[in-house]
Amino acid sequence: MNQDKLKSLLQQVKYPGFSKDVVTFGLIQNVQETEGAVELGVKFTTEKEEVRQQILSDIEKVLREGGYEKINIEIIQAPVKPAQPDEAAAPPSIPGVKHTIAVASGKGGVGKSTVAANLAAALRKQGHSVGILDLDVYGPSLPITMGVHETPKVQEGNKLQPIQKFDMSLMSLGFLLNDNSPVIWRGAMVSKMVSQFLFDVNWGDIDYLILDLPPGTGDVQLTLVQQIALTGAIIVTTPQDLALKDVERGANMFSKVNTPVLGIVENMSYHICPSCGHKSQIFSTGGGTKESERLHVPLLAKIPLNEEIMKAGESGEPLVIYLPESEAATMFRTLAQKVTELVEK
Ligand SMILES: Nc1ncnc2c1ncn2[C@@H]1O[C@H](COP(=O)(O)OP(=O)(O)O)[C@@H](O)[C@H]1O
């Protein structure tokens, strides 16, 4: 009988801000009554002190009004969900993907896709599960750099199945567009396809998803990087671009979406003569170091201009797979190592 009375008293206590009561919400545990004294547990899932105090004082009030003098409340703390600042505003992460790394560049032809492919392959060799998403609409590169000529299959639930190659999951706009698709049509497809590519691809559980962004750091890229939660970004540039504002623009774009720039990769940094081994600085030097110091981001790698890299690109295999023993392949592996260290930090 008393249990029923206690229950109906406790049902008068509404959860602050809600029309439902604390009993319905499951906060009340182990109610016991002995000789006019009440013992109960209150299980909180919130850490908000004002909410907790409100509930406790309301419980005491209704029990006192119900004729109970001795009230003993034990507080039980349920595991608290870590506070998610601005949860509604934060972009969603891609289901199953642990880390998403964007590879960006101020302009095309600087080796962004080459860096993305080799970084991915090096991460794979280090034992991580890896995907590459090529979002460069105007110059999709995965069909060439990875030698993929298949069309992805659509699965149950309208999910696109990534192409498996070199033990990595690959998706590119180039897999779906044929070479004769007019550029205007491509433009119209971009925004629609991009969000489909981010969320309607069945990536499965992967450690790293490498995004090969379209060149440039304008509105299109900004919109794109706003659609998903990125772990970090890498900006690829050549030494002569560093004199320009490319890296800074890139850094600004990512800071707008609160994405840390993990660092800069200077590509085609220098050239080693294949016959005599002479190292020549074909472009001005030191720009990468200067720029990275100025922006307080590390210079992650200086990759030489190198015939092997070019040949690997044409062969449909990233250099890290094509010529794993080459010096440049070692540099890409070091880059991957640095990236994992930064991401884990
Ligand atoms: N370090 C390098 N040495 C020699 N050739 C390179 C190097 N980096 C890239 N390339 C070549 O330059 C061309 C452009 O590179 P790519 O990665 O497609 O650039 P982006 O994606 O920035 O447009 C490709 O043919 C590629 O093989």
Ligand SMILES: [Mg+2]
């Ligand atoms: Mg490219």
